[in-house]
Amino acid sequence: MSSEFDLIARFFIRPTPGITLGIGDDCALLTPGPGMQTTISCDMLVSGVHFFADTDPKQLGHKALAVNLSDLAAMGATPLAFTLALSLPSSDETWLKPFSDGLFTLAEKHHCRLIGGDTTQGPLNICITVFGEVPPGEALRRDHAREGDDIWVSGTLGGARAALEFLRGTISLDTAVVGPALSHLQMPVPRVELGMAVRPHAHAAIDLSDGLIGDLSHILNRSTMGATLNIDTLPANVALHDLPHHFQLRCMLAGGDDYELCFTAPVSSRNAIIEAAHQTKIAVSMIGTIEKEPGLRLVNAKGEPQTFSEKSFDHFSAT
Amino acid sequence: MSSEFDLIARFFIRPTPGITLGIGDDCALLTPGPGMQTTISCDMLVSGVHFFADTDPKQLGHKALAVNLSDLAAMGATPLAFTLALSLPSSDETWLKPFSDGLFTLAEKHHCRLIGGDTTQGPLNICITVFGEVPPGEALRRDHAREGDDIWVSGTLGGARAALEFLRGTISLDTAVVGPALSHLQMPVPRVELGMAVRPHAHAAIDLSDGLIGDLSHILNRSTMGATLNIDTLPANVALHDLPHHFQLRCMLAGGDDYELCFTAPVSSRNAIIEAAHQTKIAVSMIGTIEKEPGLRLVNAKGEPQTFSEKSFDHFSAT
Numbered sequence: 001m002s003s004e005f006d007l008i009a010r011f012f013i014r015p016t017p018g019i020t021l022g023i024g025d026d027c028a029l030l031t032p033g034p035g036m037q038t039t040i041s042c043d044m045l046v047s048g049v050h051f052f053a054d055t056d057p058k059q060l061g062h063k064a065l066a067v068n069l070s071d072l073a074a075m076g077a078t079p080l081a082f083t084l085a086l087s088l089p090s091s092d093e094t095w096l097k098p099f100s101d102g103l104f105t106l107a108e109k110h111h112c113r114l115i116g117g118d119t120t121q122g123p124l125n126i127c128i129t130v131f132g133e134v135p136p137g138e139a140l141r142r143d144h145a146r147e148g149d150d151i152w153v154s155g156t157l158g159g160a161r162a163a164l165e166f167l168r169g170t171i172s173l174d175t176a177v178v179g180p181a182l183s184h185l186q187m188p189v190p191r192v193e194l195g196m197a198v199r200p201h202a203h204a205a206i207d208l209s210d211g212l213i214g215d216l217s218h219i220l221n222r223s224t225m226g227a228t229l230n231i232d233t234l235p236a237n238v239a240l241h242d243l244p245h246h247f248q249l250r251c252m253l254a255g256g257d258d259y260e261l262c263f264t265a266p267v268s269s270r271n272a273i274i275e276a277a278h279q280t281k282i283a284v285s286m287i288g289t290i291e292k293e294p295g296l297r298l299v300n301a302k303g304e305p306q307t308f309s310e311k312s313f314d315h316f317s318a319t
Numbered sequence: 320m321s322s323e324f325d326l327i328a329r330f331f332i333r334p335t336p337g338i339t340l341g342i343g344d345d346c347a348l349l350t351p352g353p354g355m356q357t358t359i360s361c362d363m364l365v366s367g368v369h370f371f372a373d374t375d376p377k378q379l380g381h382k383a384l385a386v387n388l389s390d391l392a393a394m395g396a397t398p399l400a401f402t403l404a405l406s407l408p409s410s411d412e413t414w415l416k417p418f419s420d421g422l423f424t425l426a427e428k429h430h431c432r433l434i435g436g437d438t439t440q441g442p443l444n445i446c447i448t449v450f451g452e453v454p455p456g457e458a459l460r461r462d463h464a465r466e467g468d469d470i471w472v473s474g475t476l477g478g479a480r481a482a483l484e485f486l487r488g489t490i491s492l493d494t495a496v497v498g499p500a501l502s503h504l505q506m507p508v509p510r511v512e513l514g515m516a517v518r519p520h521a522h523a524a525i526d527l528s529d530g531l532i533g534d535l536s537h538i539l540n541r542s543t544m545g546a547t548l549n550i551d552t553l554p555a556n557v558a559l560h561d562l563p564h565h566f567q568l569r570c571m572l573a574g575g576d577d578y579e580l581c582f583t584a585p586v587s588s589r590n591a592i593i594e595a596a597h598q599t600k601i602a603v604s605m606i607g608t609i610e611k612e613p614g615l616r617l618v619n620a621k622g623e624p625q626t627f628s629e630k631s632f633d634h635f636s637a638t
Contacts (some may be wrong), residue, residue: 046441
């Protein structure tokens with residue numbers, strides 16, 4: 001077996017221009033841009049909880065970083081760097097090679113550099129902490145939604161959950177949509193460029209990891225606001241199109257793992273939001289309105305109230 | 320069982336003055352001091368690998384942060400904040416309460432604030448990423464040791480390993496020293512104040528987690544230097560005093576887990592180093608010299624060469 005230091009050197013040290021000091025010292029050194037604020041997010045992925053033990057390591061390397069970059073996107077931040085802590089049952093090179101490839105392909109796309117971390121023997125666990133920067137006061141915080149704001153989501157919803165249910169064998173999918181749905185689940189695309197592009201025009205944002213209802217509720221609670229969503233404007237992933245209406249809704253409202261952005265912006269920003277979507281080639285949909293009245297209300301296109309009771313995924317809930 | 324969000328709110332959200340935005344958004348926001356560099360370090364502790372599964376959770380909360388603060392100390396950095404990712408078999412409050420108490424008691428001592436993290440269900444795993452700051456160019460890097468530097472260590476060596484061997488039943492210890500030795504292993508004191516105090520006077524530093532020989536070798540390799548250590552000047556922990564000489568040496572040179580600082584400083588800094596030790600009430604010992612000739616040589620007080628072959632602890636080595 002290789003030593004811990006060999007592992008780090010072989011798979012995780014890559015050239016890191018612009019970082020004052022990267023892997024190989026007690027700490028990494030980051031020199032923030034003059035006057036910029038540092039955004040920091042941390043996610044831990046556990047085998048058997050967040051992914052199947054036999055998940056393709058290249059996809060896993062991608063996803064582990066993608067979910068963290070998605071948090072930066074939800075602040076409108078520019079990615080800078082990340083640390084990786086990795087617990088592995090054994091130093092298996094046939095796993096490490098594709099894992100590091102998946103990780104670095106995405107990292108390099110966003111000029112996000114690995115600056116430190118830890119490797120240890122133990123049950124498979126991947127913990128990434130990611131760093132970005134935003135100009136002071138410009139971060140898209142959850143507590144900044146205002147009455148009358150439009151509610152927007154990027155991309156499509158429900159694809160990741162449809163793929164998960166397909167893998168579990170609870171639904172069947174048309175062969176034509178299996179690929180895109182699995183890609184949605186296994187290789188989510190963090191909406192980094194969109195987050196940065198809407199930052200000057202939006203008020204609040206969150207990324208959709210637990211499901212639209214649960215995640216939007218965080219914005220509402222922290223902003224002391226309510227909202228109405230028009231369920232007929234939700235952008236259903238193509239994998240859902242032939243499935244029962246109720247199942248579609250469940251996947252879109254509470255499916256989780258979509259890693260799209262949900263953000264609020266004043267009506268006066270509509271043109272700017274659409275232009276940002278056009279520039280970044282990421283579709284956006286206007287799905288509702290922030291209101292003063294607390295709570296989350298669902299209506300259809302005719303304005304008729306709709307009910308939906310399912311809670312979003314919670315790692316410690318008894319559901 | 321409590322939900323993930325309840326867990327975070329109940330045990331991990333404490334007042335955090337000075338942090339622009341802490342737990343509860345997609346990212347935390349840190350506003351670095353004007354012109355300061357951010358130091359970042361990350362450690363992952365796995366149950367059954369880094370600690371026994373039945374370790375007192377209060378001690379574990381302390382140690383999980385202490386090992387990270389020790390990395391900041393080794394850069395001479397001032398602690399600012401940390402993130403905590405926690406994988407738990409169950410949301411057991413009788414474990415979480417003392418764990419968070421141990422963690423926050425140490426954090427508050429160093430004005431180091433929890434600004435974000437993640438909790439999930441899974442095998443017990445604690446991943447902390449810690450943030451500090453240093454003036455530009457002043458960090459105590461591993462690659463800055465120079466020919467003729469004195470080599471210093473803080474505190475005493477070997478106590479943690481003696482305690483571990485005592486717990487394993489391989490040695491017996493006098494009742495009078497069991498307590499201090501166990502405390503050395505279970506509640507290591509990160510040398511944060513000493514690191515900051517010697518920063519203007521020292522060249523290179525590392526904290527002793529794997530063992531003196533292994534850790535000092537990182538400084539030598541990265542500085543392209545060699546060294547001679549005088550083994551008769553090593554500060555033996557009191558727990559070692561009645562044990563065989565070879566066992567003492569093994570604990571001091573390769574024992575690991577001491578979390579003392581090893582640093583190099585020019586001869587002209589001797590008075591300043593001793594003053595820094597006095598100010599911070601942390602003992603220091605001068606144990607050797609940095610030399611141009613590669614390799615690490617051991618001598619006794621008479622200058623006679625000594626041999627020692629044991630490698631330091633490596634999580635993936637086949638030893």
